[in-house]
Amino acid sequence: MSFTYFLKRAAFAALALAALMTSAFFLVRLTGDPVNLYLPVDASDAAREAMRVRLGLDRSLLAQFFDWAWDMLSLDFGISLWHNRPAMDVVLEALPNTLALGAIALVLAFIAAIGMGSIAAVNSGGWIDRGVNVLSQAAASVPDFWLGLMGVLLFAVTFRILPTSGFGGPIYWVLPVACLFARPFGTLVQIVRGSMIEALNATFVRTARAKGARDGRVTFVHALRNALLPAVTVTGDLAAQFAGGGGVVEVVFGFPGIGKLLIDGILKRDFAIVQASIFAVAVVIFFINILVDMLYASIDPRVRVE
Amino acid sequence: MALLEVENLQVSFDTASGRILALNGVSFSLERGEVLALLGESGSGKSVTAAAIMDLVPNPPGAIDRGSIRFHGAELLQLSRNERRDLCGNRIALIFQDALAALNPVYSVGWQIAEMYRIHGRNPEGGVEKAVIDLLKAIGIPDPERRARQYPHEFSGGMRQRIMIAMAVAVGPDVIIADEPTTALDVTIQAQVVDLLATIRKRSNAGMIFITHDLGVVAELADRVAVMYAGRIVETANVFELFEDARHPYSVGLLASQPRVDTDEDELVPIPGSAPNPVALPSGCAFRTRCPRAEGLCAEVIPPLETVGPGRQAACHFPVSPA
Ligand SMILES: Nc1ncnc2c1ncn2[C@@H]1O[C@H](COP(=O)(O)OP(=O)(O)O)[C@@H](O)[C@H]1O
Ligand code: SF4
Ligand SMILES: [Mg+2]
Numbered sequence: 001m002s003f004t005y006f007l008k009r010a011a012f013a014a015l016a017l018a019a020l021m022t023s024a025f026f027l028v029r030l031t032g033d034p035v036n037l038y039l040p041v042d043a044s045d046a047a048r049e050a051m052r053v054r055l056g057l058d059r060s061l062l063a064q065f066f067d068w069a070w071d072m073l074s075l076d077f078g079i080s081l082w083h084n085r086p087a088m089d090v091v092l093e094a095l096p097n098t099l100a101l102g103a104i105a106l107v108l109a110f111i112a113a114i115g116m117g118s119i120a121a122v123n124s125g126g127w128i129d130r131g132v133n134v135l136s137q138a139a140a141s142v143p144d145f146w147l148g149l150m151g152v153l154l155f156a157v158t159f160r161i162l163p164t165s166g167f168g169g170p171i172y173w174v175l176p177v178a179c180l181f182a183r184p185f186g187t188l189v190q191i192v193r194g195s196m197i198e199a200l201n202a203t204f205v206r207t208a209r210a211k212g213a214r215d216g217r218v219t220f221v222h223a224l225r226n227a228l229l230p231a232v233t234v235t236g237d238l239a240a241q242f243a244g245g246g247g248v249v250e251v252v253f254g255f256p257g258i259g260k261l262l263i264d265g266i267l268k269r270d271f272a273i274v275q276a277s278i279f280a281v282a283v284v285i286f287f288i289n290i291l292v293d294m295l296y297a298s299i300d301p302r303v304r305v306e
Numbered sequence: 307m308a309l310l311e312v313e314n315l316q317v318s319f320d321t322a323s324g325r326i327l328a329l330n331g332v333s334f335s336l337e338r339g340e341v342l343a344l345l346g347e348s349g350s351g352k353s354v355t356a357a358a359i360m361d362l363v364p365n366p367p368g369a370i371d372r373g374s375i376r377f378h379g380a381e382l383l384q385l386s387r388n389e390r391r392d393l394c395g396n397r398i399a400l401i402f403q404d405a406l407a408a409l410n411p412v413y414s415v416g417w418q419i420a421e422m423y424r425i426h427g428r429n430p431e432g433g434v435e436k437a438v439i440d441l442l443k444a445i446g447i448p449d450p451e452r453r454a455r456q457y458p459h460e461f462s463g464g465m466r467q468r469i470m471i472a473m474a475v476a477v478g479p480d481v482i483i484a485d486e487p488t489t490a491l492d493v494t495i496q497a498q499v500v501d502l503l504a505t506i507r508k509r510s511n512a513g514m515i516f517i518t519h520d521l522g523v524v525a526e527l528a529d530r531v532a533v534m535y536a537g538r539i540v541e542t543a544n545v546f547e548l549f550e551d552a553r554h555p556y557s558v559g560l561l562a563s564q565p566r567v568d569t570d571e572d573e574l575v576p577i578p579g580s581a582p583n584p585v586a587l588p589s590g591c592a593f594r595t596r597c598p599r600a601e602g603l604c605a606e607v608i609p610p611l612e613t614v615g616p617g618r619q620a621a622c623h624f625p626v627s628p629a
Contacts, residue, residue: 203408204407204408206362206402206408207409207410208410209362209391209394210362210394210395210399210400210402211394211395212392212395212396213391215387217425222410225412226410226412300411301411301414302411302457302459
């Protein structure tokens with residue numbers, strides 16, 4: 001990937017980001033007025049008005065927008081109403097947790113799916129294949145809130161070997177990772193199996209056998225690398241989804257990630273937090289896409305054209 | 307002892323439309339230094355013969371039902387899966403028809419040739435890298451150091467096929483099987499590839515099985531010809547005898563249906579009818595539905611491959627008389 005290509009992509013991404021942030025600006029303001037939420041029900045009209053003025057909500061929407069646009073351009077995301085400190089600081093504390101959670105779940109899912117999908121493909125039609133099929137279908141379709149609740153019930157409430165929720169040492173990561181792992185694992189197994197069956201039937205695999213390569217080499221050196229691209233594509237899409245937070249999983253386990261922060265931000269009309277979160281996630285997704293492209297090119301030389 | 311002896315080989319495939327007898331008692335032998343052409347229409351079983359020798363018959367749907375394949379007198383069909391793999395590439399090599407599909411698209415050609423040495427634990431003098439470069443140079447690839455790092459899609463069709471051939475002969479196999487190596491190429495490039503195979507054949511003492519449906523290439527390269535029809539060898543003869551004096555009515559038909567350089571005859575007579583349905587072969591001689599000499603016996607008894615002259619055989623109840 002050349003530098004000019006990177007610049008071109010960055011320019012496109014910046015345009016898309018501007019559009020995204022603009023729509024976010026208007027959408028968060030549609031969710032309602034924070035003043036009603038933060039002041040007691042019996043607060044005086046004067047107190048309400050004073051808060052509106054302090055937050056700049058008394059001016060016309062257009063005036064607010066231009067102010068906001070200027071702040072965005074200078075990367076100033078404002079102060080969080082709820083946390084009462086710079087919104088981006090709060091976001092940058094939550095983001096690494098989400099990224100680590102997503103990355104651990106996805107890397108584990110990817111590796112496990114490569115192994116299982118390949119074994120299923122090599123034995124396609126046999127009982128191992130059928131077993132893997134049932135397991136992966138189930139993993140791909142089970143809702144993560146259900147998995148989360150069951151996990152809590154079983155391991156935290158019944159066996160008491162894992163914490164129900166919270167944050168701290170590695171033990172707090174087990175259930176969230178397990179819940180986030182399931183769907184990517186199930187989806188990827190099916191994809192790897194399909195593309196491995198195709199690769200194993202390709203002529204170049206016959207060539208490898210004709211050259212004298214044994215089964216392990218044929219499967220994992222010759223076929224696998226050809227079967228990897230679809231799995232990388234899907235993993236990239238999932239990574240982009242996970243960058244926005246483990247959603248339900250973060251809420252169920254009280255995991256302090258960007259997903260939980262974003263949901264809380266919306267509920268609390270914390271405009272600055274919502275906007276800073278969206279911005280940070282969009283930037284992360286941009287880099288995930290670049291990474292996927294680089295992976296692509298390193299796996300398949302035919303993609304290395306511009 | 308022949309280098310490679312195939313005897314009464316039967317291979318079938320279970321398909322949705324029924325069981326296909328792809329090989330129905332194939333027998334032939336190959337000597338050191340000899341080029342045997344396996345000649346026949348598409349679907350006659352040439353590629354399956356190669357696959358059976360290389361242990362590449364997909365199972366399922368395919369299976370080797372009976373027969374024998376002996377290499378230096380040792381029965382291959384009794385070896386384990388891994389013992390067969392160790393022979394492949396090392397002692398018996400296969401060159402595929404479509405080099406673009408046959409080379410792995412995600413590894414450099416240098417890597418793929420080097421793999422041949424690595425799989426079989428060979429340490430050529432000067433190292434594997436040097437051996438690969440020398441090989442590319444020998445098959446006429448310019449700038450081999452740079453080209454070795456490139457990928458199959460960066461080469462022309464002719465170069466890819468030469469790379470395929472170089473890879474197959476890298477570690478000096480005793481038997482080289484080339485399955486229609488020139489079919490996918492245009493005529494001028496075909497000639498280069500045939501020349502390369504002729505050179506390899508001259509330099510090594512390997513036996514070569516050259517699979518083709520093209521009489522022109524047979525005339526150029528082969529010493530002996532085995533003509534296949536519907537999963538059987540119907541005639542074997544040395545290349546001159548076949549062209550001058552074919553005995554099997556199918557061989558005669560084949561010669562009359564393709565242009566030849568050695569006669570002025572330019573009227574081509576196609577064989578009437580079409581190749582039989584492999585799921586439901588005619589009883590007796592499979593060629594009888596298209597054969598001008600067929601009689602009652604042909605529908606009842608499968609003609610065995612019998613000696614019809616010194617070093618030549620034909621499978622026909624009523625062979626064409628010697629010229
Ligand atoms: N994998 C397979 N599955 C089913 N039938 C096959 C398979 N491979 C070959 N055959 C059948 O075996 C017969 C011989 O095929 P082949 O050896 O490829 O012919 P050719 O002489 O053109 O190389 C054909 O009837 C073909 O349909
Ligand atoms: S056996 Fe009969 S049908 Fe078959 S080739 Fe000979 S003459 Fe023709
Ligand atoms: Mg063929």
